[in-house]
Amino acid sequence: MVNVGMVQIEAERVAARTKKMLREDGIRATSSFFALQAWEHATLPLLRRRRADERFSYDGADLRYDYSFYGQTWRNERTIEIAIARHFLADAPGRILEVGNVLSHYGMRGHDVLDRYERGLPGVLNEDVLTFNPDSRYDTIVSISTLEHVRCDEEEKDPRGSTKALRNLRRLLAPGGRMLVTVPIDWHPGLDEDIAAGRFTLGRDTFYRRDSRYDWSRTDRDEALENRYGSPYEAANALLVTTTH
The missing domain is CATH 1.10.287 (Helix Hairpins)
Incomplete structure (x- = not known):
């Protein structure tokens, strides 16, 4: 339907x-x-059938690539981000916060969403991620390609904005809670500098590089940081997935 x-x-x-x-x-x-x-x-149905058996590895699991109409995920990093988010949230405990209104477009709903700019949507909290301070902490926090925009694409500028946002989100995580954050490589220099220096991390980092238009594989941090956004393939050509231990 x-x-x-x-x-x-x-x-x-x-x-x-x-x-x-x-x-x-x-x-x-x-x-x-x-x-x-x-x-x-x-021809998207043909692509789905042709690549039905293709997988990439994450967290000890072989995951299917996501090919969704919304966002044309087969063209960009969403093809692995959405699959990773589904895997991560499959057994997510307790109260869940998503930063950036992404996952609702892919059928993952029922959790709190923090998004400063998407106004008028039910259940979306229009607050700044740098200053968000709810009454109680969250057991699970997830953010898909959102933190790279903090104080980069906004009117206020701060090269450390993404890392400061990550720091505030860690403060909002309940003891024993879990967090997953993805960001593209080469979106803006300040974030890449913090990734290279180990400042933008939740403690467990997985890097991916794009091997072809549709295929991704794991790589190390140095090789990931050598990739350029938008070249040779559309959108991200390398991605950081960072999680708590």
Whole structure:
């Protein structure tokens, strides 16, 4: 069954991207890009069948790649992030907080969501992650490709914003709680510097590199940091997944 809400959201994303590309790249480049997009959407069921047996490793498990219509996960790092989030939350204890409203688009709902900018949505707390201070702590915290934007894409600038956000979230974690955070490599220099220095970490780091358009494998920190965002493949070409022990 088609999820009408997800189709509407994706249509709005496409419309916004179309306007931006027409303004910046012109009609020919925009037309070619969306012709390819239309073909990929039409053939997505074939891609799912063709790659049904493909896996990547995380936390001792072999996980299926995610191929979702929303966010076109087969084109970017979401293909492993969503799979990892499902695995992590499968047995998540107690009270759950998500930072950044991502997982609801992939069927994972029923938890608190902290998102400063997505207003008017039920259950979404529009507060700043740097100063968020709830009355009680959370047993599980998860954030998918969100902390790299803190004080980088916002009006207020701070090269250490992502790391300060991570520090505040650790404070909000209940004793014995679990946290998972993912961020792309090469999004902004301040975050990469903190990753290289071991300042942006929850204690257990897993790095991934993109081996092809669809395939990802584990790598080490130094090799991950050599990758560039948007090259040679669209979006992230390396990813950090950090968790508590």
